[in-house]
Amino acid sequence: MRILHTADWHLGQTLNGWSREHEHRTFFNDLNGVIQNEAVDVLLVAGDVFDGINPSGDTQQLLYSTLARFLKSRPGLQIILIAGNHDPAQRLEAPEAVLRELGVHVVGTLQRDGNGVDMDRHLIPMRDAQGVVKAHLLAVPFLRQADLPGLTLSAENGAEPAIVAAARRLHADMTNAAAARAGGLPIVAMGHLTCNGALESEGAERRIMIGGEHAVPPDIFPEKLAYVALGHLHRPQSLDGGRVRYSGSPFPLSATEIPYDHGVTLLDLNEGLVPCHIPLQRPIEVLRFPTTGAAPLQAVEAALSALNLDPEVPRDARPFVYITLTADRPASSLMAEAEALIERTPVRLAGLSIARTELAAPTAPPPTLAETSPEDLFLTAFRQAHALDADPRHIAAFRDAFSEV
Template sequence: MMRILHTADWHIGQTLNGFDREAEHRAFLDALADVIVTEEVDALLVAGDIFDGINPSGESQRLLYTAIASFLRRRPGLTIVMIAGNHDPAARLEAPEAVLRELGVHVLGGLHRDGATVDLDRHLIPLTDASGTPRAHVLAVPYLRLGDLPGYTVGMQGAGESAVVTAVRALHAGMVAAALPRAGGLPLLAMGHLTCAGGLESEGAERRILIGGDHAVPPEIYPSELTYVALGHLHRAQNLDGGRVRYSGSPFPLSASEIGYNHGVTLVDLDAGPPHRHIPMPPTVACLRIPNTGFAPLDQVETALLALDLDADTPMGLRPFVHIALTPDRPATTLTAEAEALLDRHPVRLASLRIDRTTAEQPQAPPASLADTTPEDLFREAFRQTHSLDPDNSHLSAFRDALSEV
């Protein structure tokens, strides 16, 4: 039996509105260790965006390496393969790889070449079962940059598709062709960190990866000889190409748009069907949007918070994150201050606050000439565009007082 666990997009070190997520990451990594043991996993594939930024803190790095040590201690013989994503510090991630490799941990921060070809001694990694017998191989391909693409130069034109897609396709085709003889008939898998066309993106969560102006490549760039392709970057767990190409998704919501996702990891069993199984990872901290959709006035937000009946003694690191969407029934500065004061009275953490600007964003008529308007009319219009509502008598009175002193 050969079992492979596919995960990605941990984003260790991420913060929401200044609040760290260390408790959630610790809980996820502990739960991941349990899955590795319970499911008798032979290989762990981590498909990029391990860290949230290119300068991870010492604590973030300790969290990663403590987790790796736990995985290896609890599941001796486990092979771990990690690739860098677009968020990761490629060189720093790969720096301890010479030591980690002795422990069965392979880290690829960038694409390595041996002359004109990709160095398969680095990128083609055997995956062994509990007895140490090779049962499969994986082509570990980190986040690609323009310089990684064979024969590509700026301004090139592709034949029926963009030159970047043609170059990415050629890169993978060449790697697979060179890897197949080495694989000796064993299943060949691949790892990548990019956007495949047809994948569902998370609004406000994932940076659009642009390689030479291209945002996505078709899943068909992965040759049919590949048994399974473990991808990272998109945070929703989803299949492409009939499930042969898959995103495992993020371990928990990283933005408001991910609240409804079924977060988890993917178990790939090479010896039995179905080819893979999604394993949900229960959240440690609740992530809420109030209201669930659209916008609501502040008093309805307060009612919703009271209905949660939260424990006031909940430690800060375990308090729910709330994303608030408000109807602009008063000036934005006043509304923001009152919302923040309200949330301070509840055991929650404000992840984001949005005020409906649709009224202010409507196309405006051309401004009137100074001969056809008055200062007060201009004040009314500016107030309306800023706050999405008309000024009341107190605002007009303050404006008139200020104007009289000019």
């Protein structure tokens, strides 16, 4: 039996106002190819299916049409999704009664019965191509404070923070209940959280806080779990020798993620559920000029020109660019020139910033009004605002304005 671990699709995301739908459709084409070529039996989506709690009708239609396409191209495929911190959990699982009949399981919230967590819902048998149960999936959606009973008391004066102790106990209880039902078959868990020791991505992932903690150690997942498929962190990475893994996002969702080797993770039950990273070609180039630090506008213009981009490429297929400029002239004129450059170049602006030179702190107290003049004050203020000296045009404009006072 083969399992494909994915996460953090973030359907509906925009970048500086630009839709990512073209990239998502390309990713789904590639993902469909992996499902068929690798004879995948189970597709896991470890949370953050959507980018926000109010996805548009078009975004929801993209999700459900994609699931239908996967099921049609790979009959018998099981698809299991959990909610992440970005997802509208109850909306995500609302059509689950219908989807389950098609082999799609959606777990948006932690549900309990009289005996604790409802294991009929959270423990899902995983079947091979012949329909034989070969393993079980323990589905744990993004946990909120209300999902951790006794949180405030669980580790009072204990060796670890209360949130960690409560999360540890919850996963231990669920794993023990799963083992009692699994009949000795392997148990795979799926969750959405941050583990200590994992590398985060600045600018895309929210630090989700419960009880003052935003991360838990990977050993909260009991050794009885053969593999833990996680979402939330966008860099593909493994912990605990590969037993705990983030598959990562499908393509860069922020500037930090440009160097990442995006893809999906394949697991083969016959090979001991050892994770195998399958890289996917980036749907759209996401570039940063310069690659580090800042550069003058002329250098950025030369770098963009060297790309030799086709001006006829449709807008939704044009590269994204992040630009950081050296503040060699006033910010307002520099921004205007940069925006004009982008307008005549077949790219889409993902972010534009200006790196100002830090001024040295004054070594003497500022002069009194009797010791200075309005023009000197203007020159000082201009330098503080723009990290450069006013040129003759600015001085002339100030003198014109001052003469009218």
